[in-house]
Amino acid sequence: MATLWVGSRKGLFRFDDGAASWQSAGPPQFLAEPVSAFLDDPRDGALYISLYHGHFGCKLHRSDDRGKTWVELPSPAYPKSDAPDAPALEFVWCFAAGGADEPGVIWAGTLPGGVFKSTDRGQTWVLNEALWNVPGRDKWFGAGYDHPGVHSICVDPRDSRHIVIAVSIGGVWITRDGGDSWVIGGYGLRNEYMPPDQAQTPELQDVHLMAACVSDPDRMWAQHHNGIFVSDDGGMNCRESLNVKPSNFGFAVAPHPTDRNRAWFAPAKKDEYRVPVDGRLVVTETRDGGVTFASHSSGLPQVEAYDLIYRHALVIDRTGQRLAMGSTTGGLWVSDDQGATWQLLSAHLPPIACLTFAP
Amino acid sequence: MVAKVRFTSHLVRHRPAPMIDAAGATVAEVLAAGLAGDDLLRSYVLDEQGRLRKHVTIYLDGSVITDRLRLSDPVGPQTEIYVLQALSGG
Numbered sequence: 001m002a003t004l005w006v007g008s009r010k011g012l013f014r015f016d017d018g019a020a021s022w023q024s025a026g027p028p029q030f031l032a033e034p035v036s037a038f039l040d041d042p043r044d045g046a047l048y049i050s051l052y053h054g055h056f057g058c059k060l061h062r063s064d065d066r067g068k069t070w071v072e073l074p075s076p077a078y079p080k081s082d083a084p085d086a087p088a089l090e091f092v093w094c095f096a097a098g099g100a101d102e103p104g105v106i107w108a109g110t111l112p113g114g115v116f117k118s119t120d121r122g123q124t125w126v127l128n129e130a131l132w133n134v135p136g137r138d139k140w141f142g143a144g145y146d147h148p149g150v151h152s153i154c155v156d157p158r159d160s161r162h163i164v165i166a167v168s169i170g171g172v173w174i175t176r177d178g179g180d181s182w183v184i185g186g187y188g189l190r191n192e193y194m195p196p197d198q199a200q201t202p203e204l205q206d207v208h209l210m211a212a213c214v215s216d217p218d219r220m221w222a223q224h225h226n227g228i229f230v231s232d233d234g235g236m237n238c239r240e241s242l243n244v245k246p247s248n249f250g251f252a253v254a255p256h257p258t259d260r261n262r263a264w265f266a267p268a269k270k271d272e273y274r275v276p277v278d279g280r281l282v283v284t285e286t287r288d289g290g291v292t293f294a295s296h297s298s299g300l301p302q303v304e305a306y307d308l309i310y311r312h313a314l315v316i317d318r319t320g321q322r323l324a325m326g327s328t329t330g331g332l333w334v335s336d337d338q339g340a341t342w343q344l345l346s347a348h349l350p351p352i353a354c355l356t357f358a359p
Numbered sequence: 360m361v362a363k364v365r366f367t368s369h370l371v372r373h374r375p376a377p378m379i380d381a382a383g384a385t386v387a388e389v390l391a392a393g394l395a396g397d398d399l400l401r402s403y404v405l406d407e408q409g410r411l412r413k414h415v416t417i418y419l420d421g422s423v424i425t426d427r428l429r430l431s432d433p434v435g436p437q438t439e440i441y442v443l444q445a446l447s448g449g
Contacts, residue, residue: 080407
């Protein structure tokens with residue numbers, strides 16, 4: 001049985017794939033609490049959730065019984081300082097499991113722009129100081145939030161010490177020594193809204209999501225603020241996909257896990273609108289490494305749709321056969337045929353922040 | 360000085376937060392004593408820098424505290440401290 005976790009503005013929902021169709025498992029856990037990140041750890045089956053309480057701060061919980069019960073964990077904490085403007089955690093934007101050779105290692109990308117590491121399944125967290133103090137981060141700035149944030153952490157399945165992250169706004173950063181040192185990547189990205197002489201500055205790139213092909217992690221995809229970019233060297237260098245219809249703007253990308261040339265996107269009318277182009281919600285797919293794109297609309301609303309797909313709300317399962325997509329207006333769809341047709345699971349959920357297929 | 364500290368029911372929904380009697384000369388000292396041993400509950404009220412969370416308010420004998428950064432407002436005898444969510448930020 002397949003399971004789809006739905007992190008929403010009002011709690012964590014679960015849908016299960018029964019014999020014939022997807023069924024909601026019922027009311028959400030953490031009802032009324034906004035979910036900012038979720039992880040279903042493929043190594044031990046533990047679940048991690050980040051809740052972004054409006055009043056009381058960001059809180060983490062872990063479940064060791066597939067969501068039946070949860071234990072609260074300490075949240076990542078920035079180093080103590082007496083400065084009045086000393087950083088404090090706003091929220092966790094993403095989790096990533098460490099490698100198969102690193103049981104218990106969990107990474108968290110945060111706002112303000114930090115990467116935290118836990119080596120004990122979330123019981124304690126340590127800020128990665130090398131990234132926090134990396135030369136060039138003075139150029140980072142917030143995009144939609146007061147501070148920059150880390151939303152993408154890609155751990156290389158071939159080498160757990162090789163990690164690629166992306167920052168809005170702060171570009172692509174790469175470590176090959178487990179976070180002891182970082183170098184800037186993302187050469188070739190282009191940020192159209194910056195002054196022309198700054199448009200290609202790597203530290204000023206507004207990547208919305210960075211993701212890798214699981215079986216070939218050198219192939220990476222970036223849904224950037226002003227376009228779709230492809231990398232053949234693990235994010236160090238990128239090239240732009242041109243003439244993407246109906247739009248090259250969006251937040252999400254779902255790479256095929258084994259076919260390096262395939263990926264799916266959820267386009268929107270850029271960037272001051274952020275709604276489906278002409279009110280038609282579509283998913284675009286490339287099968288040739290970002291040269292050409294097909295548009296899929298079967299099963300998706302095609303009249304007066306205002307669904308926007310956030311960066312963690314378009315996902316693909318480990319087989320590469322099934323996709324899921326959730327929207328800001330509470331629409332949830334699943335495709336069992338690689339995006340060709342879509343089945344509406346609900347049109348009435350809270351705004352959806354993140355989706356996760358159980359591994 | 361010994362103060363009584365009460366928490367909003369909105370917080371109690373997330374963490375057990377019984378009324379506390381704790382000693383201290385300032386709000387910071389009272390909270391430090393009252394929340395000692397419960398770092399998770401403390402994190403609902405204060406951020407990791409010890410500042411009052413942006414969308415949390417503390418009433419001290421009927422008045423909002425003035426020092427949200429260091430919580431240095433003095434505590435008198437018979438003081439009652441109410442920790443509640445602000446109207447902003449929900």
